[in-house]
Amino acid sequence: MNLQPTTLQKIDEVITHYPVKRSATLPLLHLVQEDLGWISPEAMEWIAAKLELQPINIYEVVTFYPMFRQKPIGRRHIKVCRTLSCALTGGYKVCAEFQKQFGSQPGAVSADGEVTIDFVECLASCGTGPVVMIDDDLHVKVDLARAQQLSAQIKAGAKARSTP
Amino acid sequence: MPAPDQHRLIFAHIDEPGYSHDLACYQKHGGYAVMKRAFARKPEELIDEVKRSGLRGRGGAGFPCGVKWSLVDRKSGKPIYLIVNADESEPGTFKDRYIIHQDPHQLLEGTLIACFANNVKQAYIYIRGEMPLGARILEKAIAEARAANLVGPNILGTSYSCEIYVHRGAGAYICGEETGLIESLEGKRANPRIKPPYFPAVLGLYQCPTIVNNVETLCHVKHIADMGGEAYTKIGTPNNTGTRIFCVSGHVQRPGYYEFEAGKITLGQLLYEVCGGPLPGRAFKAVIPGGSSAKILRFGERFKGKRKVGAELVDYDWGVEDVPMDFDSLGMIGTMGGSGGVIVMDDSVNMVEALANINAFYAHESCGQCTPCREGSLWMKKITTRMVHGTARAEDAALLKSVADQIPGRTICAFGEACSWPTQSFLAKFGDEFKNYSETKQGSPAPATLI
Numbered sequence: 092m093n094l095q096p097t098t099l100q101k102i103d104e105v106i107t108h109y110p111v112k113r114s115a116t117l118p119l120l121h122l123v124q125e126d127l128g129w130i131s132p133e134a135m136e137w138i139a140a141k142l143e144l145q146p147i148n149i150y151e152v153v154t155f156y157p158m159f160r161q162k163p164i165g166r167r168h169i170k171v172c173r174t175l176s177c178a179l180t181g182g183y184k185v186c187a188e189f190q191k192q193f194g195s196q197p198g199a200v201s202a203d204g205e206v207t208i209d210f211v212e213c214l215a216s217c218g219t220g221p222v223v224m225i226d227d228d229l230h231v232k233v234d235l236a237r238a239q240q241l242s243a244q245i246k247a248g249a250k251a252r253s254t255p
Numbered sequence: 256m257p258a259p260d261q262h263r264l265i266f267a268h269i270d271e272p273g274y275s276h277d278l279a280c281y282q283k284h285g286g287y288a289v290m291k292r293a294f295a296r297k298p299e300e301l302i303d304e305v306k307r308s309g310l311r312g313r314g315g316a317g318f319p320c321g322v323k324w325s326l327v328d329r330k331s332g333k334p335i336y337l338i339v340n341a342d343e344s345e346p347g348t349f350k351d352r353y354i355i356h357q358d359p360h361q362l363l364e365g366t367l368i369a370c371f372a373n374n375v376k377q378a379y380i381y382i383r384g385e386m387p388l389g390a391r392i393l394e395k396a397i398a399e400a401r402a403a404n405l406v407g408p409n410i411l412g413t414s415y416s417c418e419i420y421v422h423r424g425a426g427a428y429i430c431g432e433e434t435g436l437i438e439s440l441e442g443k444r445a446n447p448r449i450k451p452p453y454f455p456a457v458l459g460l461y462q463c464p465t466i467v468n469n470v471e472t473l474c475h476v477k478h479i480a481d482m483g484g485e486a487y488t489k490i491g492t493p494n495n496t497g498t499r500i501f502c503v504s505g506h507v508q509r510p511g512y513y514e515f516e517a518g519k520i521t522l523g524q525l526l527y528e529v530c531g532g533p534l535p536g537r538a539f540k541a542v543i544p545g546g547s548s549a550k551i552l553r554f555g556e557r558f559k560g561k562r563k564v565g566a567e568l569v570d571y572d573w574g575v576e577d578v579p580m581d582f583d584s585l586g587m588i589g590t591m592g593g594s595g596g597v598i599v600m601d602d603s604v605n606m607v608e609a610l611a612n613i614n615a616f617y618a619h620e621s622c623g624q625c626t627p628c629r630e631g632s633l634w635m636k637k638i639t640t641r642m643v644h645g646t647a648r649a650e651d652a653a654l655l656k657s658v659a660d661q662i663p664g665r666t667i668c669a670f671g672e673a674c675s676w677p678t679q680s681f682l683a684k685f686g687d688e689f690k691n692y693s694e695t696k697q698g699s700p701a702p703a704t705l706i
Contacts, residue, residue: 108420110377111461116442121384121423142442155444155622156425158384170385174346175547175612176504176598212428212616213346214385217504217596218511227387 092137098126102141112142116152120159129160157211164207165200167245170224173210176217185221185238186210192242205249258524259515262490264498265361265474266514269353276392278399281360287405289481293368294413301372305476307484309496313350314340314431314469315546315594316669317582320476324373324466326456333463337375338440339366341382341389341470342424342431345546346616347596350500350512351470355382355389359396362470363419365477367406370417373466377418381436384425393421428620432668433467434459435622446624447668471500492518493565495581499595503530506537506601518584522552523576526599537601541684542575544585545593547613548673550680552578558588590680606685607692610677611639617674625666632674634658639678642692652689656682 094102105118119138124130135149142149153159171177171186186197189208195201197210216222219231223241230241268274268284278286293301306321327335339362343351354362362380370378382390397419400406408416427445429435434453435445437460452458459465468476475497479487488496495517504510508531515525522544526532533539539554552575561568562584578584582592600609618636623629638655641647648654659678662671682689 108422111441113442114422114440117423117425117439121425148442151444152442156384156427157619158426173612174616175609176347178612179505179598179600179604179609211385211426212619213344215343215349215352215383217347217349217598218502220504220510224385229388 092133094123094126098122106142113144113148115142116144116149117156120149120153120156124159129163131161163200165205166249167206168224168226169206169208169245170211170214171208172212172214172216172220172222174213174217177214177220177222180220181234182221184235185223185233188235188238189223189242192239192246203249206245256524258528259519261514262498262516262519263514264478264490265354265471265500266512268361269357269512274357276357276359276396278360278396278403281358286360287364289477290364290367290371290405291411293480294371294411294415298372298374301368301480304479304484305372308475308479308487309484309494310472310475310479310487311495311582312469313471313475313499313595315345315591317592320468320472323456323468324369326454327373327466328457328464329374331457331464334377335373335375336460336463336465337366337370337373337378338433338436338460338465338467339378339380339470339473340431340433340436340467341380341386341393342436343383343386343470344428344431345548345594345596346613347502347504347543347546347598348594349502349504350595352386352389353512354470354474355386356392359393360400361474361477362393363396363400363406365473365475366419367410367417368480369466369468369473369476371415375466376416378420379440379460380419380421381430381440382421382423383430384423387423390421390423397421427622428616429622429668429670432670435668436467437465444622446622447670449667491516492579492581494583499580499592501525501580501595501597503597503599505599506534506539506604507599508532508534515580518579518581520580521576522578522580522597523574525580525597527576530599533601537603539599540602540604541600541606541609543590543596543598543600543677544578544580545591546596547598547616548676549585549593550590550676551684552588552590553684556684560587562587605643606681606688607639608643610681611636611643613677614639614674617670617677621670621674625671627662627665628671628674631658631662631671635674635678642689647693649693651693652682652686655689 106115123134136146139146139149193201193206200207214222221233223230223233310320311317424430430439430445432447434448439445455465491497498514499517500514502512541551543551554575558573562571585592614636618632621628621632659675662675
């Protein structure tokens with residue numbers, strides 16, 4: 092486990108928020124995932140030891156909550172809302188557009204390792220559908236033109252990194 | 256009749272130019288003054304104010320908040336916890352997002368008043384995982400409040416201390432269910448607990464008495480403490496007091512959030528006047544009035560019966576447009592006000608596709624603890640999915656109904672009802688579209704994109 096010092100510091104702090112250590116399971120999983128990108132079996136064992144639990148206690152949580160990932164994803168994470176209000180305003184077409192732009196299927200990392208597209212359930216911004224979250228940022232009223240624009244930004248960012 | 260004006264109580268400052276989410280701005284607008292006054296009163300008085308106000312929970316069930324508080328076991332000697340339910344996960348609902356992002360201190364002030372009234376020393380805000388920005392804003396707001404001695408030990412120099420922490424969920428709808436939320440906060444899978452014995456008011460978080468209130472409900476508490484319970488009942492209608500925030504999404508000209516006095520606006524006024532009516536060239540077909548699990552209404556159907564107005568029973572004969580938007584009226588016509596999420600569908604929508612979308616959601620979100628819900632939600636999804644992909648069978652409509660009818664009442668939590676009501680009501684209201692599906696769509700190619 093190679094966690095950054097700030098992550099370790101946050102982990103120690105957050106455990107103090109609860110009278111029972113086990114309550115810190117979700118916060119620790121979030122912190123580890125934010126640091127390392129995903130939750131490895133090693134990470135689960137490490138968190139279990141930290142909280143004085145068995146690894147199964149962490150594993151069962153990781154497999155229950157959709158946001159925890161057991162494998163790495165692309166550098167950018169595109170989450171398109173699939174649920175009714177967004178679907179009524181074109182969410183499926185938007186997801187298809189992102190798939191076309193990056194040539195990858197939902198849940199898979201694109202060939203260049205740049206993005207992972209997920210078709211997720213309700214993001215609670217139904218009045219501004221279709222909505223898309225890219226990493227931590229919410230984008231509202233994403234029509235096809237906007238999806239193309241956002242894709243272009245991601246591609247430009249990737250290009251800028253690969254040309255020093 | 257023209258629609259009434261909005262009555263912005265909770266959303267008074269939402270989208271106001273120049274209004275920011277920092278403490279200085281909130282205090283400039285009179286922030287925490289209500290809390291200061293409340294802390295000078297006896298906690299029991301504050302509980303009485305909330306009881307008198309008739310405030311009903313805004314998360315979905317509409318349970319009276321004062322009653323919820325009075326059920327708390329205060330004799331156990333165990334600490335009492337308060338959890339702010341900011342999981343906002345019912346599809347069609349997006350009101351709490353704006354409170355959290357734009358006016359977090361309003362939520363904190365309401366929370367602190369509720370904590371003081373109930374002698375709570377530790378509160379948690381359980382915010383859904385998909386709102387990382389909201390969590391950061393809340394954490395910053397709490398830090399600001401702590402620095403100003405508004406949260407933490409000996410608040411404002413009194414002997415009362417209260418700590419608030421933010422706890423992030425991780426994408427599971429079931430965490431909106433209060434006992435599932437408690438399990439999740441304890442670091443486990445969010446499998447709801449069976450009641451009895453696990454009523455949160457008695458055996459909640461860490462087996463201690465626990466109050467779980469919705470974000471909007473707690474904001475109302477602040478306003479009740481401000482104006483008094485009696486004055487609060489003057490807003491809205493009897494038994495449906497205060498304001499309600501309606502989140503309108505789907506096929507209307509102006510989707511968005513609108514706050515009105517409860518019961519003072521009809522569904523027709525809301526959709527045609529406030530939201531500008533259907534999209535050009537379209538007509539309304541159906542509406543789900545209280546979050547995606549609420550039973551659907553079909554434009555054109557009529558509801559007749561008797562209802563109480565004051566002490567008298569009067570006849571009502573309503574179309575969908577005439578229904579007043581309050582818990583009781585929506586309940587009378589067989590649906591619910593729920594969380595205030597109004598999802599509108601126009602005549603371009605294929606109802607089988609719409610139901611397939613909803614069923615996919617519930618199949619994905621069932622926690623899997625109770626067999627009728629885990630298996631039933633999955634079967635309803637499988638059947639509607641094969642229907643929209645051109646392999647409908649003649650018996651599918653009847654099979655769907657049979658599966659849906661066997662779930663409610665047989666599960667630990669209300670998810671069983673929530674996942675079966677859409678199927679039951681879609682079949683009851685749009686049965687014709689489902690019955691003929693196997694003939695009209697058999698063998699047709701799968702649509703490239705649904706809806």
